[in-house]
Amino acid sequence: MNTQTDTALSSVAPTMSTAVILAAGRGTRMKSEQPKVMHQLAGRPMLRYLLDNAAQVFDRIVVVVGPGMDDVAALAAPHAVVVQHERLGTGHAARQAAAEFGEGDVAVLYGDNPLITPGTMRALLEQRRSGDTGLALLAMEPADPARYGRVVTHNGQVTRIVEWADATAQERAIGLCNAGVLCANADDFRRWLSEIDNNNAQKEYYLGDVVARAVAQGECVRAVVAPEDELRGINSRAELAMAEACVQARLRQAAMAGGTTLIAPDTVFLCADTVLEPDTVVHPHVVFGPGVHVRRGAEIHAFSHVEGAVVGPDARIGPYARLRPGSDVGAGARVGNFVEIKATTLGAGAKASHLTYLGDTSVGSNANIGAGTITCNYDGVFKHRTEIGADSFIGSDSVLVAPVRVGDGAITAAGSVITHDVPDDAMAFGRARQSNRAEQARVFRERLKNRKEQG
Structure with missing residues (x-):
């Protein structure tokens, strides 16, 4: 036994992990004054599912809320909460939490994707730590890919994410669809978030653009495929x-x-x-x-x-x-x-x-x-x-x-x-004494009939 080596190995701290949950959405398509993540599933706010499941996998949780969302912040307690004062897209929301990333690995999840199981979260984290993966993402193969963004791969690696509106007919035929959940080393994630821009029709910063930054810098990007039911987004x-x-x-x-x-x-x-x-x-x-x-x-x-x-x-x-x-x-x-x-x-x-x-x-x-x-x-x-x-x-x-x-x-x-x-x-006995009045039922009925006939 090499005591010196064993001691050195035992002193290596385990890699920390942080889950960032984006929960600032107003739920416009829900036609509701209530924040989207507070709508209930089986008697429980949808955000509660994600908080409970993430707590089984990650060491820390950070929740990004919108201004005035005190009820969401209260539900997130005792986890860290940051406020996205301007709603400039999912990439911008993730940036607000960058100071809270800490060390180790960071996964960015969506509050309106509440059904991701701890097993899928664990698989995402394990893929990121598998050795050659700089960025891991969740993907699905829905029965109807519809208008989901497509995940383009080559030799098992993700080369890009293409939105349905921008996809060719060949790309739209791809069955692997993007769920939007990403996991990377904290330092890399912070850098990529700082590099994305809002040069698009909506003038928003999209979290998905991080994938292009990682690929451009030579990082290996891999997809973890999960069931469609787990990755179902809720917008209506x-x-x-x-x-x-x-x-x-x-x-x-x-x-x-x-x-x-x-x-x-x-x-x-x-x-x-x-x-x-x-x-x-x-x-x-x-x-x-x-x-x-x-x-x-x-x-x-x-x-x-x-x-x-x-x-x-x-x-x-x-x-x-x-x-x-x-x-x-x-x-x-x-x-x-x-x-x-x-x-x-x-x-x-x-x-x-x-x-x-x-x-x-x-x-x-x-x-x-x-x-x-x-x-x-x-x-x-x-x-x-x-x-x-x-x-x-x-x-x-x-x-x-x-x-x-x-x-x-x-x-x-x-x-x-x-x-x-x-x-x-x-x-x-708490009732009145009964008295019977002979012939009164017949008299009563006849009186009522006469009143009816007289209008």
């Missing part, structure tokens, strides 16, 4: 919808790989943070909003909407149920058709089987909530809670006016309006 609402479809397909595949049964996968919509434990079953046409955790063995029936809620093991939801934020359904509990719960806890085995609204309510274990029950939780100014005890029975069409407590084992008679607490094991 239609493209946002296509990207959403890609994200949903990934989420569904991940859910099924994790042990969830999706009976009709294409009809189920998930959020990026949806947690479905193994042995859960999701029926057709179910929508999950942000913040949902469905535990093992639970089943979500068709046409249910679940958001900000926990569904306990072996619980049953729906069909046509709505779980709103703050809801927690216990083990084996049942939320049936046309039942809505909000900020409500159902204990183990509790049942609200149909036609019920429970808001700001705690329901004890094994309680039964009859059809048509509602908890009146809002007085126009404040929200109030209702407590329903374990093993209690709430009769159909009961109205519980909060704040109120129904004790353990208590019963409310059907059609009752409960305004006072009900002790444990008590039965509450």
Whole structure:
């Protein structure tokens, strides 16, 4: 063993890497006042995907935002943020971050290309470090190359990027298309950015011109081919919808790989943070909003909407149920058709089987909530809670006016309006006394018919 050599090798610092994300676009074609990168995919801003994936590959992240984009800067935190005060093109945007490149390798990504996976980012970085590659870029082979810029190669090296409008018929026949993502040594990247100009119809500095600078200086430029779905740019609402479809397909595949049964996968919509434990079953046409955790063995029936809620093991939801934020359904509990719960806890085995609204309510274990029950939780100014005890029975069409407590084992008679607490094991009648008036139905109908005939 050569101790001196080993010591020298161990003292060599690993090459640093920086991802620069261009996120200053206003999204003019989105017809929106919201910055483009803040539009959501599966309940999460598109920029969040790129930040999370890049953080798995690169040592540092720098985000370029436009003036007044405080919400984008806040989302980018704690990563470095620089402002592009004048929007003079993608090359100009990358220049704004040049002082933040540091040492090592730099990759420039686009905030409206949010679906690039860590694996593809890693492949790009590895190609740059492969030995002879001065500049690496991402490319794709889409089913319809359309108006993408074409990547012209010779003997495996990229010789130039030609825009569709400038391409010959032969060049337009090339299937390899430019995705715009570049990776190079920080010093080289800074130099090439300083050399590009804006001698074009738009008077903008284009990041793609860096490729021509690298080739002109004798650098080896190589393309890393990635799937079209990963490199899909988002510039319009239609493209946002296509990207959403890609994200949903990934989420569904991940859910099924994790042990969830999706009976009709294409009809189920998930959020990026949806947690479905193994042995859960999701029926057709179910929508999950942000913040949902469905535990093992639970089943979500068709046409249910679940958001900000926990569904306990072996619980049953729906069909046509709505779980709103703050809801927690216990083990084996049942939320049936046309039942809505909000900020409500159902204990183990509790049942609200149909036609019920429970808001700001705690329901004890094994309680039964009859059809048509509602908890009146809002007085126009404040929200109030209702407590329903374990093993209690709430009769159909009961109205519980909060704040109120129904004790353990208590019963409310059907059609009752409960305004006072009900002790444990008590039965509450909160309805008016019934009186029957003979022949009055016939008299009433005849009176109405006469009024109708008289106009």
